[in-house]
C-alpha cells in the first residue's frame with residue numbers, strides 16, 4: 237500500500253490519479269488532497285477518499301470548507317505553507333504534482349528535502365529549475381518519477397541503458413489543432429485553440445499544445461530530467477499520438493514507447509514503479525491503425541518550439557524567464573486579452589530583455605520568474 241498526496245487533485249491529471257486509486261484500492265491510499273479554488277470538488281473528493289489533510293491554496297475561496305472537513309475529522313490548511321504541509325506530510329510515501337504552473341516549485345523542493353519520492357506532471361518547475369531539482373533529488377537519493385507521457389516513455393526506454401550509449405532523445409507531438417490549418421493564424425480564438433485533437437487536458441497545457449510551446453517546454457524538461465543537451469532532444473510530429481517517445485542509441489537502434497492517449501498509463505507507471513499493475517484501460521489496437529506518420533515540425537509557423545531550444549541554449553535563468561512569460565501570455569490569451577500570434581512574440585520579447593545568470597541559485601530563479609511575469613504583464 238502506497239500513501240499519496242495529490243497536489244492539484246481537482247484538475248485533469250489529479251482526477252485521473254484518483255481514478256487509478258479507485259481501480260486499485262488495496263494498492264494506493266489518499267492522504268492529502270490539494271486544489272487552488274475549486275472548493276466543492278475538493279470537498280466531494282475529501283468525502284470519498286477521507287485524507288488526513290486537505291489544502292485549498294486560495295484561502296479567500298474556502299468559505300465554510302474548514303468546518304465541513306472538521307466534521308469528517310480532516311485537517312484543513314491554505315496558502316503556500318499548506319502546499320508544503322501536503323507535500324511533506326509524514327503519512328505519505330509519494331507526492332504527486334498535478335498542479336499547473338511555477339507555483340509547484342516550492343512544494344516539490346520541500347518534498348524532496350523531506351525525502352518523499354515525487355511523481356511530477358507539473359512541468360513548469362522542471363523547466364524553471366530542473367537542474368537544481370534533479371541535483372537535489374540525486375544528492376538525497378529521492379526518486380523523481382516523470383509523469384508527462386513523453387518523459388515517462390523516455391524513462392521507460394532508457395531503463396537499463398548506459399547514458400553514454402544514448403545518441404538522442406525524440407519527443408513526439410500530435411501537432412495540435414492547427415497542424416493542418418491553411419493561411420494565417422491571426423484570428424484564432426481560445427475556443428478553437430482549446431479543441432485538442434488527441435488529448436483531454438487542462439486549459440493552460442492545451443493552449444501550449446496549440447502553439448507548440450508545450451513541446452518547447454518539454455525539450456527543456458527532457459534535457460533537465462535526463463541530463464542531456466537540448467540539441468540532442470529532437471521533436472517529431474506524429475499525428476496518431478501512439479508513439480510518445482523514442483531513444484536513438486549510438487549503434488543506430490531505436491527504442492520506442494507506445495500507448496493509448498490516456499494519462500492514466502504514465503501516472504500509474506510512476507505510482508507503481510518499479511512494478512507494473514494491470515488495469516481496465518482500452519487495449520492498443522495496432523492493426524486497426526494501419527499507418528504511422530511522422531513529419532518535422534514547422535518552426536516558422538510555430539516559433540514557440542524554437543524558443544524552447546533558445547532558452548535551453550542560453551541556460552541559467554532563461555528557461556525560468558520563458559516559462560514565466562509564457563504562463564502570462566497563455567493566461568492573457570485564454571482571457572481574450574491578446575491574440576494567438578502574440579504569444580510567441582511576447583515570449584521572445586521578454587527573453588530578449590533578460591540578462592542571464594549562468595549558474596543560478598534557487599533565489600535567482602525565483603527572481604527571474606518574478607521579473608519576467610512583471611515585464612510580460614506590462615507589455616501591451
Ligand SMILES: NC(=O)c1ccc[n+]([C@@H]2O[C@H](COP(=O)([O-])OP(=O)(O)OC[C@H]3O[C@@H](n4cnc5c(N)ncnc54)[C@H](OP(=O)(O)O)[C@@H]3O)[C@@H](O)[C@H]2O)c1
Nearest residue numbers: 244246247248249271272273274293335357358359437438
Ligand atoms: N492534463 C494532461 O493530460 C497533462 C499531460 C502532461 C502534463 N501535464 C501537466 O500537468 C500539470 C497539470 O495539468 P492539468 O491539465 O491537470 O491542469 P488543470 O486541469 O488545469 O488542473 C490544475 C490543477 O492544479 C490546481 N492548482 C492550480 N493552481 C494551484 C495553486 N496555486 N495551488 C494549488 N493547486 C493549484 C487546480 O486547482 P483548481 O481546480 O482549484 O483550479 C487543479 O487541481 C501541468 O503542469 C501540465 O502541463 C498535464
